[in-house]
Amino acid sequence: MNLPSNKQGGLPGRVTLLAPAKINLWLHVLRRRPDGYHDLDMLMQRLDLCDGIDIRLVETAGVEVECPGLELAPGADNLAARAARLMLDLAGHADIGCSIRIDKRIPAAAGLGGGSSDAASVMLGLNRLLGLGLSARQLIPHGVRLGADVPFFLLDVVAARAGGVGEVLEPVENLPEMGYLLVNPKVAVPTADVFGNLGLTAPGPGAKLREFPRTPTGLVRLFHNDLQPVACRLFPVVVEVLDRLGQTGADGVLMSGSGATVFAAFSDPDALERARRALEAETDWFVAACGPFAGSVFGD
Numbered sequence: 699m700n701l702p703s704n705k706q707g708g709l710p711g712r713v714t715l716l717a718p719a720k721i722n723l724w725l726h727v728l729r730r731r732p733d734g735y736h737d738l739d740m741l742m743q744r745l746d747l748c749d750g751i752d753i754r755l756v757e758t759a760g761v762e763v764e765c766p767g768l769e770l771a772p773g774a775d776n777l778a779a780r781a782a783r784l785m786l787d788l789a790g791h792a793d794i795g796c797s798i799r800i801d802k803r804i805p806a807a808a809g810l811g812g813g814s815s816d817a818a819s820v821m822l823g824l825n826r827l828l829g830l831g832l833s834a835r836q837l838i839p840h841g842v843r844l845g846a847d848v849p850f851f852l853l854d855v856v857a858a859r860a861g862g863v864g865e866v867l868e869p870v871e872n873l874p875e876m877g878y879l880l881v882n883p884k885v886a887v888p889t890a891d892v893f894g895n896l897g898l899t900a901p902g903p904g905a906k907l908r909e910f911p912r913t914p915t916g917l918v919r920l921f922h923n924d925l926q927p928v929a930c931r932l933f934p935v936v937v938e939v940l941d942r943l944g945q946t947g948a949d950g951v952l953m954s955g956s957g958a959t960v961f962a963a964f965s966d967p968d969a970l971e972r973a974r975r976a977l978e979a980e981t982d983w984f985v986a987a988c989g990p991f992a993g994s995v996f997g998d
Contacts, residue, residue, distance in 0.1 A: 711755035809955030818851030918950030
């Protein structure tokens with residue numbers, strides 16, 4: 699049997715991609731839906747903190763995923779494997795499988811979308827390797843079955859406003875140039891626990907704006923996360939991180955997603971670097987300085 703070839707060059711049936719992290723510059727929970735999910739209003743931005751994804755087609759059915767240094771969830775809970783099976787099913791290749799290696803740099807269960815980004819990059823990589831030729835918009839209805847953040851990572855955009863459960867996406871261009879300091883206290887926060895304790899009793903408002911802000915001050919003024927108070931109650935260390943970052947001189951501080959990662963936004967790169975050095979010296983938390991990810995996940 700002849701495997702599909704990588705038409706972009708390199709080894710036949712093999713591709714290497716990046717999987718960027720994201721932050722939520724705002725996250726409004728609008729309502730709980732009858733299906734148990736929540737309608738959201740989010741402003742999401744990709745960051746240049748990335749996992750590495752290597753995908754290789756093999757001549758035997760099945761999907762294998764390895765992630766050195768991290769114990770992956772088995773079976774249906776492994777998003778990368780589910781994404782691979784989904785794409786192989788779409789291609790109709792019952793006798794082809796794939797081997798996936800994930801080099802993790804994004805903390806897991808941290809509110810940074812690492813697992814969803816890995817899944818989206820697997821979908822994009824196999825879309826190319828298998829010659830499916832599907833556009834990002836065609837992949838989104840399949841991606842949302844894997845997770846609410848997956849559709850955002852399928853789009854080749856720096857930032858987007860997301861509605862519905864995350865599948866209704868409006869690309870956003872020319873956000874103010876800022877640097878971000880990510881801090882995670884090395885606590886894994888299950889998203890389901892945070893949403894389960896939200897206690898939403900009435901529809902919440904979304905972000906109200908006539909146009910997207912063009913200055914750092916205008917952007918920071920819109921920082922908001924309905925999940926932050928819940929995560930702070932469940933995981934008090936998030937309060938400690940918020941307080942510590944609030945003392946760094948950052949323009950704004952907010953928890954990303956369901957936590958526990960908190961980011962500080964800086965318009966002054968020197969202030970960001972001073973804060974990074976201080977936190978690395980004074981804590982054992984995960985600390986990373988990032989900027990927007992504006993490239994292709996294929997690196998081309």
